[in-house]
Amino acid sequence: MIIPDEILAAYVDGELEGTERARVEQAIAQDTQLAQRVAQQRALRGRLRDAFDGVLQEAVPQRLAQAAKLGAPSGPAQVIDLARVRAQRTRRGNGQRQMKVRRYSIAASLVVGLVVGVLIQRLSAPGALTEFHDGSLLARGALARELNEQLAGSAPSGVQVRIGLTFRARSGSYCRTFALSGSRSLAGMACREQEQWQVLNLVGAEGPGATGNGQNLRMAASNLPPALLQAVNERISGEPLNAAAEAKARSNGWH
Amino acid sequence: MSSPADLLQSRIIELLPKLRRFARSLTRNAHDADDLLQGALERALTHLEQWQSDTRLDSWLYTIVKHAWIDELRSRARRERTFEGAEQAEAVADHRGDASGTLSVDQALACLPEDQRLAVALVLIEGLPYKEAAQIIGVPMGTLTSRLARGRQALQQLLGPGDSA
Numbered sequence: 001m002i003i004p005d006e007i008l009a010a011y012v013d014g015e016l017e018g019t020e021r022a023r024v025e026q027a028i029a030q031d032t033q034l035a036q037r038v039a040q041q042r043a044l045r046g047r048l049r050d051a052f053d054g055v056l057q058e059a060v061p062q063r064l065a066q067a068a069k070l071g072a073p074s075g076p077a078q079v080i081d082l083a084r085v086r087a088q089r090t091r092r093g094n095g096q097r098q099m100k101v102r103r104y105s106i107a108a109s110l111v112v113g114l115v116v117g118v119l120i121q122r123l124s125a126p127g128a129l130t131e132f133h134d135g136s137l138l139a140r141g142a143l144a145r146e147l148n149e150q151l152a153g154s155a156p157s158g159v160q161v162r163i164g165l166t167f168r169a170r171s172g173s174y175c176r177t178f179a180l181s182g183s184r185s186l187a188g189m190a191c192r193e194q195e196q197w198q199v200l201n202l203v204g205a206e207g208p209g210a211t212g213n214g215q216n217l218r219m220a221a222s223n224l225p226p227a228l229l230q231a232v233n234e235r236i237s238g239e240p241l242n243a244a245a246e247a248k249a250r251s252n253g254w255h
Numbered sequence: 256m257s258s259p260a261d262l263l264q265s266r267i268i269e270l271l272p273k274l275r276r277f278a279r280s281l282t283r284n285a286h287d288a289d290d291l292l293q294g295a296l297e298r299a300l301t302h303l304e305q306w307q308s309d310t311r312l313d314s315w316l317y318t319i320v321k322h323a324w325i326d327e328l329r330s331r332a333r334r335e336r337t338f339e340g341a342e343q344a345e346a347v348a349d350h351r352g353d354a355s356g357t358l359s360v361d362q363a364l365a366c367l368p369e370d371q372r373l374a375v376a377l378v379l380i381e382g383l384p385y386k387e388a389a390q391i392i393g394v395p396m397g398t399l400t401s402r403l404a405r406g407r408q409a410l411q412q413l414l415g416p417g418d419s420a
Binding site: 005006009010013014015040041044045047048049050051052053055056058060061063064065067068069152153164165166240241242243246 | 264267268271272273275276279280289292293296297300301302303304305307359360361364375378379380382384385400401403404407410411414416
């Protein structure tokens with residue numbers, strides 16, 4: 001019986017099943033030349049694997065184990081739960097007259113554990129990325145625009161805001177994580193509430209003195225800090241959106 | 256704690272030895288391989304949302320390593336065109352010249368065209384099914400099997416009879 005090379009290869013590669021496999025096995029049993037070809041193919045596989053299997057026994061270098069960690073920042077990151085801060089604020093009263101005072105107290109609570117200068121600057125500078133409104137921190141400017149428009153992984157280099165995960169919260173609204181690049185890195189999560197992006201979490205890393213510039217940059221550009229991941233896990237319903245679902249949610253205006 | 260993210264992370268860590276082997280078979284240099292994999296992991300974690308949980312995590316990661324390698328080859332090609340294109344071409348020609356079954360596996364693999372080497376690495380070294388390998392490379396099954404066949408034939412020739420195994 002004539003067995004073409006590709007069928008023999010498929011047999012050696014474990015791709016044949018049932019009757020096809022039985023047919024080849026029968027042919028091999030009756031034909032020593034065929035059996036020899038199979039042995040040669042098996043030997044080739046064996047030689048290739050022998051040449052590279054040593055890698056499997058080697059210890060994985062630390063830098064790779066580190067790179068594989070989801071959002072492993074080199075410096076400790078702290079999560080700021082804005083809902084908690086807001087609750088504290090509510091207990092302090094909510095008259096319009098107190099707005100200004102409240103605003104500073106929230107800002108003051110926020111920056112605990114954060115790089116003070118950056119956040120104050122970001123929160124209050126003209127053209128800032130966020131604005132307090134009725135006790136909520138809302139995305140503004142480039143942050144609001146990117147949360148509306150940017151699809152994950154599509155940001156051109158040099159953009160200030162990078163979108164990470166998009167998912168549906170258990171409440172049904174869409175949430176997105178983002179990273180802000182700048183002199184220091186901040187990452188956060190915003191959810192769509194009443195036609196606005198409400199910033200619910202912000203995570204900051206320690207200043208460059210503690211972690212070094214390159215590592216801060218990496219955190220901003222790639223990984224989700226663990227504290228933020230935890231915030232996502234607490235809120236998420238199901239899986240994060242894939243690229244198609246993300247694009248669809250955007251075209252539906254995040255409703 | 257075993258949130259989905261933790262689970263995913265431990266699965267990625269489990270796959271690291273195999274991913275290193277794959278990167279090693281593509282680059283054929285231990286240091287380059289780890290650099291390649293590190294870059295690929297960073298890419299993967301930035302685009303974690305693109306992994307669909309109903310597809311094999313290993314296939315998705317292999318695909319990212321492959322993309323990273325192709326990018327690396329392109330930038331190498333650009334550099335070589337400027338600096339040392341001629342030397343490189345000669346080195347390959349030399350290997351082909353003494354193709355009499357005396358080459359090491361490493362040298363033999365180096366002689367294969369990139370598309371055949373990818374097919375060989377995924378199926379013969381990583382042991383993936385044809386279907387997965389074709390998806391990772393991004394070609395139909397028929398293309399994969401013909402690349403694999405040509406790669407095998409070339410390796411048999413370059414390495415000589417397989418009785419040394």
